Structure formats: structure tokens, C-alpha cells
Amino acid sequence: MKLNIAVLPGDGIGPEVTAQAVKVLKAIAMDFNHIFTFNHALVGACAIDKTGNALPDETIAICKNADAVLFGAIGRTSFDLDPNAKIRPEQGLLGIRKELGLHTNIRPVIAYDDLLTKSSLKVKQIKDVNILIYRELTGGIYFGDHTLSEDGNTATDTCTYNRFEIERIAHAAFKAAQSRKNKITLVDKANVLESSRLWRRIVQEIAPQYPNVKLRYMYIDNAAMELIINPRQFDVILTENMFGDILSEEASVIVGSIGLLASTSIGDKYAMFEPIHGAYTKAANKGIANPIASILSAAMLLDHFGLDEEASRVREGVDKSLKLHITTPDLNTKYDNISTTKVGDFIEDFINHPDETNLN
Amino acid sequence: MKLNIAVLPGDGIGPEVTAQAVKVLKAIAMDFNHIFTFNHALVGACAIDKTGNALPDETIAICKNADAVLFGAIGRTSFDLDPNAKIRPEQGLLGIRKELGLHTNIRPVIAYDDLLTKSSLKVKQIKDVNILIYRELTGGIYFGDHTLSEDGNTATDTCTYNRFEIERIAHAAFKAAQSRKNKITLVDKANVLESSRLWRRIVQEIAPQYPNVKLRYMYIDNAAMELIINPRQFDVILTENMFGDILSEEASVIVGSIGLLASTSIGDKYAMFEPIHGAYTKAANKGIANPIASILSAAMLLDHFGLDEEASRVREGVDKSLKLHITTPDLNTKYDNISTTKVGDFIEDFINHPDETNLN
Ligand SMILES: CC(C)[C@H](C(=O)O)[C@@H](O)C(=O)O
Numbered sequence: 001m002k003l004n005i006a007v008l009p010g011d012g013i014g015p016e017v018t019a020q021a022v023k024v025l026k027a028i029a030m031d032f033n034h035i036f037t038f039n040h041a042l043v044g045a046c047a048i049d050k051t052g053n054a055l056p057d058e059t060i061a062i063c064k065n066a067d068a069v070l071f072g073a074i075g076r077t078s079f080d081l082d083p084n085a086k087i088r089p090e091q092g093l094l095g096i097r098k099e100l101g102l103h104t105n106i107r108p109v110i111a112y113d114d115l116l117t118k119s120s121l122k123v124k125q126i127k128d129v130n131i132l133i134y135r136e137l138t139g140g141i142y143f144g145d146h147t148l149s150e151d152g153n154t155a156t157d158t159c160t161y162n163r164f165e166i167e168r169i170a171h172a173a174f175k176a177a178q179s180r181k182n183k184i185t186l187v188d189k190a191n192v193l194e195s196s197r198l199w200r201r202i203v204q205e206i207a208p209q210y211p212n213v214k215l216r217y218m219y220i221d222n223a224a225m226e227l228i229i230n231p232r233q234f235d236v237i238l239t240e241n242m243f244g245d246i247l248s249e250e251a252s253v254i255v256g257s258i259g260l261l262a263s264t265s266i267g268d269k270y271a272m273f274e275p276i277h278g279a280y281t282k283a284a285n286k287g288i289a290n291p292i293a294s295i296l297s298a299a300m301l302l303d304h305f306g307l308d309e310e311a312s313r314v315r316e317g318v319d320k321s322l323k324l325h326i327t328t329p330d331l332n333t334k335y336d337n338i339s340t341t342k343v344g345d346f347i348e349d350f351i352n353h354p355d356e357t358n359l360n
Numbered sequence: 361m362k363l364n365i366a367v368l369p370g371d372g373i374g375p376e377v378t379a380q381a382v383k384v385l386k387a388i389a390m391d392f393n394h395i396f397t398f399n400h401a402l403v404g405a406c407a408i409d410k411t412g413n414a415l416p417d418e419t420i421a422i423c424k425n426a427d428a429v430l431f432g433a434i435g436r437t438s439f440d441l442d443p444n445a446k447i448r449p450e451q452g453l454l455g456i457r458k459e460l461g462l463h464t465n466i467r468p469v470i471a472y473d474d475l476l477t478k479s480s481l482k483v484k485q486i487k488d489v490n491i492l493i494y495r496e497l498t499g500g501i502y503f504g505d506h507t508l509s510e511d512g513n514t515a516t517d518t519c520t521y522n523r524f525e526i527e528r529i530a531h532a533a534f535k536a537a538q539s540r541k542n543k544i545t546l547v548d549k550a551n552v553l554e555s556s557r558l559w560r561r562i563v564q565e566i567a568p569q570y571p572n573v574k575l576r577y578m579y580i581d582n583a584a585m586e587l588i589i590n591p592r593q594f595d596v597i598l599t600e601n602m603f604g605d606i607l608s609e610e611a612s613v614i615v616g617s618i619g620l621l622a623s624t625s626i627g628d629k630y631a632m633f634e635p636i637h638g639a640y641t642k643a644a645n646k647g648i649a650n651p652i653a654s655i656l657s658a659a660m661l662l663d664h665f666g667l668d669e670e671a672s673r674v675r676e677g678v679d680k681s682l683k684l685h686i687t688t689p690d691l692n693t694k695y696d697n698i699s700t701t702k703v704g705d706f707i708e709d710f711i712n713h714p715d716e717t718n719l720n
């Protein structure tokens with residue numbers, strides 16, 4: 001298969017981890033006789049530095065010409081501390097989601113047996129957790145009007161959803177549930193928000209089309225608690241943009257490190273693959289960033305094109321690195337000094353020689 | 361002291377748990393020679409049943425005539441399942457917050473030594489956690505416009521904050537931090553929301569007035585994770601309405617049961633005290649509801665009027681009940697069948713005879 005992949009490493013640890021994912025994809029291409037080409041483009045704070053714009057037109061063009069986008073992370077502490085900045089790195093990420101129409105964000109949360117003890121949660125709480133979060137990604141309060149009064153003393157954000165946006169992701173989530181445990185939990189705040197009541201109404205309407213899927217509702221505040229005290233109750237979680245942001249980052253505690261969570265963002269025409277973690281400016285260029293979320297995003301990219309065997313090979317490599325403790329310091333207690341690059345190299349090696357790779 | 365207390369038990373488990381708090385307050389009044397009078401009023405689904413209105417005028421009047429309000433819980437499953445209901449129990453709670461101008465909601469999150477093993481989190485994660493959440497309670501998306509388009513296909517909620525609202529609670533939170541560990545964390549989503557940027561800007565402006573307090577910022581998604589992986593990093597958390605709702609319910613996992621978390625809501629003229637848990641319709645009338653959150657809300661009521669010794673007596677009673685496992689099933693593994701009323705009776709007994717009460 002020929003794939004043209006746009007690579008947007010972004011800021012902070014983005015470039016380091018994305019480089020490992022690219023390395024892994026190159027190894028896959030080699031071993032399985034695919035032709036993957038990679039076109040790098042700027043996004044986020046580094047794009048602001050060079051062009052004054054968090055999402056340069058050239059980047060959009062490269063993404064639209066590609067078969068898939070591999071995204072790193074954006075953000076920088078100086079912008080976080082400056083609420084007055086008009087141009088912000090996040091505009092790069094939000095902009096590309098909007099430009100490519102990436103309405104459906106899928107975030108798997110899987111408790112790896114080899115990592116159960118790394119979690120802040122008790123092992124018995126998290127064993128066998130396997131959750132798929134469907135987060136709506138191009139609507140809600142993220143993309144409503146954001147206004148500041150002239151005197152600078154009143155700020156307003158608007159959260160809007162329409163039937164079409166909700167139906168689109170709801171159908172996708174129900175279908176996903178059908179190939180899993182047939183359970184879906186809609187998370188909202190329908191006791192307060194009109195938009196949540198619209199979600200609840202529409203999802204209720206759609207549900208009979210998937211008679212084998214059991215639908216439940218949960219308020220976001222309650223879900224934030226239930227996700228910790230009983231995560232095994234969840235199969236597919238369906239939710240709006242902001243609640244999905246919060247729940248998915250929270251869910252990383254189950255897995256043991258946010259450096260492990262990958263995601264797929266799908267639109268009608270385009271698809272993008274990115275770790276759910278941020279740019280962690282402080283950790284950048286130290287070789288300590290966990291590349292696994294980015295590498296697993298690459299595996300999701302392979303899934304997306306039906307390259308099942310290839311994706312499995314990547315995941316086996318990841319599993320093996322976890323089992324052998326070839327992991328960065330966020331996960332390791334066994335060895336010191338296993339760097340971002342070393343983890344990438346190990347998984348690359350595994351892909352090249354799946355039967356030989358071992359601790360060496 | 362003479363106190364006129366409005367009692368709004370509400371729905372579900374509200375009446376059962378509130379009855380225990382009233383019992384405890386009566387015992388305190390008796391022992392310390394206060395005169396507490398209690399006026400009960402309707403709110404929530406039970407008020408809808410009887411009057412067609414979740415917050416009848418009479419209830420508002422009773423609250424406004426009182427020195428303090430003791431609130432139970434509102435909500436009912438049938439309303440949760442019906443996104444089309446125009447009259448909803450939550451209007452009672454949100455309405456009373458607005459009517460009484462209860463802008464500052466304070467939710468303590470304290471890991472009890474006797475309960476460390478009850479948490480889903482590992483003991484080493486939560487030992488000594490002591491967080492005070494300052495949640496803005498009468499602004500934000502809760503109280504903005506909620507509109508549905510005429511065709512019913514588009515819903516909008518509006519989140520607005522102004523300088524005054526932010527300054528008011530920010531000063532209160534900084535002052536609280538000064539009598540604690542001098543640390544404050546503002547939780548927001550300033551990388552996306554204009555209202556969050558306003559919060560960040562104003563809190564930044566105010567901070568120099570409290571030079572000994574260390575101010576940090578954290579995005580809500582990150583905070584939802586950090587609250588679990590490293591809760592001891594927090595002292596005072598300051599946040600807007602919706603994020604406070606989510607974080608405080610999530611924080612209950614640290615304490616071991618949501619049945620333990622109490623809150624104070626303060627306005628310029630009025631004050632209300634309520635558990636942070638909901639109505640749990642399913643648990644109602646079974647004698648299994650944990651009354652401790654309600655009883656600790658009564659302790660916060662006593663604090664509010666400077667009745668320190670009285671409040672301490674209540675808390676000692678609670679501590680003793682926890683130590684002796686005189687607790688409802690959510691916490692107990694030692695004894696079966698310790699009911700809501702029994703827990704209330706035990707704490708009442710302790711208040712009457714603090715030196716004698718023991719397992720009997
Ligand atoms: C960086 C930020 C704008 C983004 C979001 O909130 O969507 C991130 O947290 C994520 O989850 O991808």
C-alpha cells in the first residue's frame with residue numbers, strides 16, 4: 001500500500017515521540033512492502049515562532065493532500081501563563097480538527113496486565129478494564145463563540161450542538177459497541193444543560209436501531225467518580241467535546257501513565273492520529289518522554305487502512321517493551337536511563353525481527 | 361445562641377440523611393444550651409408533586425427568614441430519563457442557590473485515616489490528603505441562557521463570567537489558603553475558553569495581594585488526572601461552577617465514599633449546608649444511605665456561626681463512628697445492618713455523652 005502521511009510533530013515532547021512513531025511506521029513499511037512517504041509540517045507554538053500563525057496554510061495543504069495525519073502535541077508554558085495572548089498554540093490543534101472535519105475522536109483505555117501495579121488505583125479495580133471513549137471533536141463549547149466585552153470584564157463562551165453532529169458520532173459509537181460488549185454510556189449534564197438534553201433525546205431516538213446494545217446515561221460529575229471506583233462497568237463511552245477531554249485524561253490513571261494513550265480522529269474525508277497527552281514543555285529534549293502513545297497512534301493509523309497484521313505487529317512490539325521494562329521513567333522502576341529513542345529502537349527492532357528481539 | 365434553620369430534605373435519600381443531621385443539631389442545642397428551631401420546606405421532585413413547582417415561593421420565604429438552610433438532595437430517575445421534562449427537580453436546587461445568592465461553595469476533601477483502605481486508590485496515594493475546593497456556584501454555564509431552536513434540532517448553553525463574580529470567590533479562596541498551606545490551584549480551560557482566560561487574568565491580578573500564597577494554574581483535563589495520581593499536591597482548589605461540580609464528585613474517591621462529603625454555600629446574606637451527593641432514588645427508604653455527609657454539613661453550619669466547640673463535638677462523633685465501624689454499608693465490611701438511623705443515633709449519643717459512648 002502507498003500512504004502519504006503528513007507529520008505534525010508540534011511542540012515540547014511532540015517531536016521526540018513522533019520521531020519514534022515515524023521510525024516504527026518506516027520499519028513496518030519495509031517489512032510489509034508498503035510505500036509510506038512522510039511530509040513534515042509546522043503546527044502550534046513552533047509554527048507561531050516561524051510564521052506568526054499556529055496553523056499555517058501550508059500545513060493545512062500538506063494535511064489535505066495526505067492520506068493520514070500523524071500529530072504530536074502542541075502547547076508551551078509561556079502561552080499557558082499569558083491569558084492575554086491572542087495567538088495561541090492550541091489554535092493549531094483546534095484549527096486542524098476543524099479544517100479536516102475530524103468530528104469523531106476515539107480514545108481506547110486499556111489496562112495492560114504488565115502495568116497493573118503502576119496505576120494509582122488498586123489492581124483489583126482496574127484489571128481487565130477496556131473502555132472506548134467516543135468524544136465529539138468539532139462542536140460544543142470548543143467551537144462556539146468566545147467573546148470578551150469591550151471593557152474586558154465579561155467573558156462568554158457558547159456551547160452549541162445540533163442533531164446532525166450528535167447523530168453522526170452516536171451511530172459510530174453504537175456500531176463500535178456492537179463489536180464489543182454491547183454497552184454504551186452517554187455522559188452528559190442533562191439535568192442542567194439544554195445541549196445535554198438534546199444529546200440524550202437524540203441518542204434515545206437512535207437506540208432502537210441497535211436493539212442489542214444496552215444504553216445508559218450518566219451525569220459527567222458522577223462519571224468522573226464512577227470511572228475510578230468501577231471502571232469495568234464501562235464499554236463504550238459516548239460524550240461531547242469538553243466532557244470527553246476531561247474523562248479521557250482522567251482515564252489515563254487506569255492505564256498507569258498518560259504516556260500510553262493514543263487516539264484516532266476521524267472525519268468524512270480525513271483522519272488524524274495523536275497521543276492524548278500534551279506537549280509537556282518541561283520534559284522536552286531530555287529523552288524521558290514516553291513514545292508509546294505516539295507509537296500506538298501509529299498502530300491506530302495502520303488499523304484505519306485495514307493493515308491489521310501490521311498494526312498487530314506494532315502492538316506486539318509495545319507489549320514486549322512493557323513486559324521487558326524497556327520503558328521510559330514514567331513507567332520504569334527496573335532500569336534507569338531508558339530513553340525515548342531507546343524505546344522506539346526496541347520496538348523498531350522487534351518489528352524487523354519479531355521472533356528474535358529480547359533483552360540485550 | 362438562637363438559630364432558625366430552614367430544612368429542605370428534598371428527594372430520594374435526602375429526607376433520611378437530613379433527619380440524622382437535624383437529630384444531631386438538636387442534641388447539640390440541648391447540650392450547649394442553644395435554641396435551634398427547624399422549619400421544613402419542600403424542594404425538588406417532591407415539591408413538583410405537591411405544587412407543580414420545584415421551588416415553591418413558600419420555600420424561598422422560609423429560607424430567607426432563616427439564619428441558615430440545611431439541604432438534603434434533589435432528583436428522581438424518571439426526570440433523568442426524560443430529557444423533555446420542562447419542570448425539573450434540579451430547578452429547585454439551582455433556584456435556591458440563585459435566590460439566596462450562594463456564590464461560594466466550599467467542599468472539603470479529607471482522607472480519614474480510618475478509611476484509607478476503603479478508597480479505590482492506593483493508601484500511599486491518599487494518606488494526609490486535605491483539599492478545600494472553592495467552587496463558584498451562581499455563574500457560568502449553569503446560569504447562562506439555555507435555548508433550543510424552534511425545530512428542536514439545535515441546543516445552546518451559554519457560559520458567562522464577569523470580573524466581580526471571579527474576584528469575590530477568588531478573594532475568599534486566597535484567604536482560606538492563608539490559614540492553610542498557602543497554596544492555591546486555579547483550575548480552568550484557559551487554552552480554549554475565553555471565560556477561563558478571564559479567570560486566569562483576574563486571579564493573576566489579585567494574587568499580589570496575598571504574597572505568601574503560591575498560585576498555580578491547571579487545565580481541567582489535567583486536574584482530573586492529577587487529583588488521582590497526586591492529590592497531596594493540592595491545598596485550595598479554586599474553580600468555576602461546572603469544573604467544580606466534576607472535580608468535587610471525582611474527589612470523593614479519595615475519601616472512600618461520596619456519602620462523606622459535605623459542603624457550605626455562602627452568599628452575602630445567606631448560607632446553605634448540603635451533602636455533595638445526590639438523591640440516589642434507588643437507595644431511598646432502605647436505611648442504607650450514609651448520613652455522614654449530611655451530619656458533616658450540620659457541622660459546617662455550626663462552624664459558620666462560630667460554634668467551634670459544638671462543631672468539633674459533631675466531628676468527634678463522626679470520627680468515632682468511623683473508627684468503631686458504626687457506618688452504613690458503603691463503608692462497612694465489619695458489621696451488617698447498620699442503618700442510616702443507627703449511625704445518626706450513635707452520633708447523637710456521642711454528643712450527649714462524649715466520654716461514655718462505645719460499642720454497645
Ligand atoms: C490542547 C487542548 C486544546 C486539547 C483539547 O482540549 O482538546 C487536548 O487537551 C486534547 O485532549 O487533545
Ligand SMILES: CC(C)[C@H](C(=O)O)[C@@H](O)C(=O)O
Pocket residue numbers: 191192221434435450453454605636638
Ligand atoms: C444536582 C446538580 C444540579 C448539582 C450540580 O450540578 O451543581 C449537583 O451535582 C451538585 O454538585 O450539587
